[in-house]
Amino acid sequence: MAKYSLHINGSLKEVDVAEDTPLLWVLRDHCSLYGTKYGCGIAQCGACTIHLDGVAMRACSIPVSQIGDQKITTIEGLSQDGTHKVQRAWIEHDVAQCGYCQSGQIMSAAALLEDNPSPNDAEIRSAMNGNICRCGTYTRIQAAIRSASNMK
Amino acid sequence: MSKITHVNRRSFIKVSAATGGGFVLGFSLLSACTSDPIKEPFYGEVSKPEQWNELNAFLKIGDNGVVTIFSPNPEIGQNIKTSMPMIIAEELDIDWKDVIVEQAPLDTEKYTRQVAGGSQSIRQGWTSLRTTGATARQMLLMAAADKWSVAVDELRTSDGKIYHDISNKEMHYGIVAGAAALLEVPENVTLKDPKDYTIIGKGIRNVDGKAIVTGAPVFGMDYHEEGMKYAMVEHAPSFGMSLQDFNQAELRQMPGILDAFPMTLPVEGLHRITEKAFKKNEAVVIVGNSTWSLLKAKKALTVNWSINTSPEDSNMHEATLSALLNEHDNTLRKDGEPERVFSQDLTVIEREYSAPFLPHNTMSPMNFFADVSEDKARLVGPIQLPELSAGLVADMFSIPKENVHVEMTRMGGGFGRRLYGNWLLEAAWISKHIQAPVKLIYSREDDMANGTYRPAYKVRYKAAFDNNKNVLAFHVKGAGIHGGPVFANRFPAGSIDNYLAQDESAASNISTGAWRAPKSNFIAGAEQSFIDELAEAMDLDPIDLRLQLFEKAATSPVGEENDYDANRYANVLKEVKQKSAWGSETPGIYRGVAAYYCHNSYVAQVVDITLENETPRVKKVWSAVDCGRVINPEGAKNQIEGGVIDGLSTALYGGLTFENGTPQQTNFDRYQVMRHLDAPEEIETFFINTSEEPTGLGEPGLPPVIGALANALYKATGKRYYDQPFMNSLLG
Incomplete structure (x- = not known):
């Protein structure tokens, strides 16, 4: 076990966990942040996508010991009140079916738009390809990202 | 109708034999607000009332006019948590912006059929949900008439307000909700004329939309209580194995691990649905303080398993299915004289189709919270058949049924996997064993390797036609492990004079069960590919051949029992033909068409594909759907889109293979x-x-x-696709 001070969603959080604990389980089991989802544990499905210093990463495959001072943003910290443009676009397009993968999809989309504010369709599909949705909401997700890219 | 004398306003019960199958209008017992994030409703723009007045089990009205509607059925992504309350709200005549929706817990006294399965929630709830809303509205009118001392029929409602136009009075529902709750439930109420609908058919967004996009803890996986332990299980790698021993002492020493012990659930005598899905009842249980410590302990686990029944593999399954098609004759339906007609001098085509086992791969692996003591059980999580599982828990631990409390969370996907509840029983067993509340979590590998798989299938089709382009005889013969895929009375039964349907099943030690659109998920593709090939052999347009057969089934049906309405079937096909401009040719675009009826709805589809570097790309899919009146158009479209993508995904890539009894694909890398x-x-x-x-x-x-995809692939490659997943043939 080791103590870590993590920058999560704008505040500092102390945790005492094994050093190989993936960030996903630190968030879920030790920080009561349940928005980051477990789907595969091997960075294949994208359900656990978070931002590390603004870059989309799979939290299931990052040991807590490698995070250091990097700033972690989870779905809970993407906006204060759920009004990030990607979140608004998701509501506008009524994207979710079961909804389980959507926080990961939203985090990937938000990182994409930060990096490339006006992605074309091919860029959207390519950037989102690591996020599986078993309910099959892909066309809605892609439409929502196009909408979000046109929002302020 | 009976009325039980009330002790006070908050503890009486009303029961009414309303229309819609013994539906119960009961009083909601102290549905307290709690601080639990899962139970706290999302208020959004709606203000919280000072006091709630429960009118029936489905709704309570705040003193400020805000209405809470309890959605009875489990939410699995089919969006009934939005569409079922919409139906109640319509007849209550309330403005949707004043509605809060909450998930009702399992309560067999108050609600009927709290099930997510068979695409039946809306169909079976349609009358009872409307009656619920209309009855509450009528009680509000009666209370208002009393308050204003006017006749009920002088009153009208609109958007949550009651109007007495003669005296120019109005008030919102909240003012009389308390008085209305004390009234006797009226037996006869008038339902709205559909032309007056303001909510049904208008498109309402997912009531949990905001919770989902903000990462609120609405799923079973997110459930947490102080003092709760975590548990994982390690089942046998292969079906047909028993647990011998494992490195128990070593595991118990690992950091974060509280205990490790063998589990042997008593599966014999379970309900047949659960028993069928539960062929790996022996496992090693590991209990700990965190998920990561459990995942590490699972890696450190070494188990000796003994073999009980011989391990099966995919080659064996293939041989079994072929043997079933060749050796047996279990006839489900026979019209006319198919054998005689097939022996005549006609053109006959015969084709065989196959599909492998499929895991469900819900995005959230199986999980459940359980807190089971000597005389009561509390269970929280994602479950499609809560009543069945609650009954099994009661039986298994000799707990009175009324002491088994089930709360249904949103499900991270289901597709049939969450009907069975074997993981729920495991969670309950572990909780009882360790005498503590526990959340059981399957890893993705546990989830994929210990499924209740879609059975493996084969089907053989044979048809005979004459020179005048008439189909004279048709033979379908199916085989499945376990359970055959044939629906004897579905199309083309009823449209061909000489018809034979046969179906075979082989036993297996592999757990199988319902997978989204059971049997239809295979037989539709096979049948619609065969019809396409038959049309080509007959030199007919594939839509024209289908319409010709529907015409026959509509005007002079063969046999007494045909499960479909041929006119509605033909209509969706005509609609998709027109919308897709079927018959027009675009260079580089290849089209296929199919139509199918299942779960009481009719769907026709056209798929357009291109080939890029010999890989198919789906450009566009048109769907024409007859599901009767559409409750929530945007949600309805979303369901069809999801079905399209799941179908394409399954047809191109889906398949679980077995070697030595062990599933070979256990995560999304393979x-x-x-x-x-x-x-x-x-x-x-x-x-x-x-x-x-x-x-x-x-x-x-x-x-x-x-089927539409297979037919488009044929146009693109000149090759027919008989065996799923199609990518195997495309690449091979």
């Missing part, structure tokens, strides 16, 4: 599902404008698209 890059560029869905009663949409969008 099991391919459709992703963003492979998804159709566009999906356009049209609903038939009809006043037929509403039917379900969770399943019917999936089956036909497999």
Whole structure:
């Protein structure tokens, strides 16, 4: 076990966990942040996508010991009140079916738009390809990202 | 109707034999607000009332006019948590912006059929949900008439307000909700004329939309209580094995691990549904303080398993299915004299189709919270058949049924996997064993390797036609492990004079069960591919051949018992033909068509594909759907789109293979599902404008698209696709 001070969603959080604990389980089991989802544990499905210093990463495959001072943003910290443009676009397009993968999809989309504010369709599909949705909401997700890219 | 004398306003019960199958209008017992994040409703823009007045089990009205509607059925992504309350709200005549929706717990006294399965929630709830809303509205009117000392029939409602136009008075429902709750439940109420609908058919967004996009803890996986332990299980790698021993002492020493012990659930005598799904009842249980410590302990686990029944593999399954098609004759239906006609001098075509076992791969692996003591059980999580599982827990631990409390969370996908509840029983067993509340979590590997798989299938079709382009005889023979895929009374039964349907099943030690649109998910694709090939052999347009057969089934049906309405079937096909401009040719675009009826709804689809570097790309899918009256158009479209993508994904990539009894694909690195890059560029869905009663949409969008895809692939490659997953033949 080791103590870590993590920058999560704008505040500092102390945790005492094994050093190989993936960030996903630190968030879920030790920080009561349940928005980051477990789907595969091997960075294949994208359900656990978070931002590390603004870059989309799979939290299931990052040991807590490698995070250091990097700033972690989870779905809970993407906006204060759920009004990030990607979140608004998701509501506008009524994207979710079961909804389980959507926080990961939203985090990937938000990182994409930060990096490339006006992605074309091919860029959207390519950037989102690591996020599986078993309910099959892909066309809605892609439409929502196009909408979000046109929002302020 | 009976009325029980009330002790006070908050503890009486009303029961009414309302229409719609013994539906109960009961009083909601102290549905307290709690600080639990899962139970706290999302208020959004709605202000919280000082006091709630429960009018019946489905709704309570605040003193400020805000209405809480309890959605009875489990939410699995089919969006009934939005569409079922919409039906109540419509008849209550309330403005949707004043509605809060909450998930009702399992309560067999108050609600009937709290099930997510068979695409039946809307169809079976249609009358009872409308009656619930209309009855509450009538009670509000009666209370208002009393308050204003006027006749009930001088009053009207609109958007949550009661008006007495003669005296120019108005008030919102909240003012009389308390008085209304004390009234006797009226037996006869008038339902709205559909032309006056303001909510049904108008398009309402997912009531949990905001919770989902903000990461609120709404799923079973997110459930947490102080003092709760975590548990994982390690089942046998192969079906047909028993647990001998394992490195128990070593595991117990690992950091974060509280205990490790063998589990042997008593499965014999369980309900047949659960028993069928529960062929790995022995496991090692590990209990700990965190998920990561459990995952590490699972890696450190060494177990000795003994073999009970011989391990099966995919080659064996293939041979078994072929043998079933060749050796047996279990006839389900026979019209005319198919054998005689097949022996005549006619053109005959015969084709065989196959599909492998499929895991469900819900995005959230199986999980459940359980807190079981000597005389009561509390269970929280995602479950499609809560009543069945609650009963099994009661039986298994000799707990009175009324002491088994089940709360249903949102499900991170289901597709049939969450009907069975074997993981729920495991969670309950572990909780009882360790005498503590526990959350059981399956890893993705546990989830994929210990499924209740879609059975493996084969089917053989044979048809005979004459020179005048008439189909004279038709033979379908199916085989499945376990359970055959044939529906004897579905199309083309009823449209061909000489018809024979046969079905065979082989036993297996592999757990199988319902997978989104059971049987239809295979047979539709096979049948619609065969019809396409038959049309080509007859030199007919594939839509024209189908319409010719529907015409026959509509005007002079063969046999007494045909499960479908041929006119509605033909209508969706005509609609998709028109919308897709079927018959027009675009260079480089290859088209296929299919239509199928299942779960009381009709769907016809056209798929357009291109080939890029010999890989198929789906450009567009058109769907024409007759599901009766559409309750929530945007949600309805979403269901069809999801069915389309699931169908395409299954047909192209889906398949679980076995070697030595062990599933070979146990995570998304080896099991391919459709992703963003492979998804159709566009999906356009049209609903038939009809006043037929509403039917379900969770399943019917999936089956036909497999046939439409196979037929488009044929156009693109000149090769027919008989065996799923199609990518194997495309690449091979």
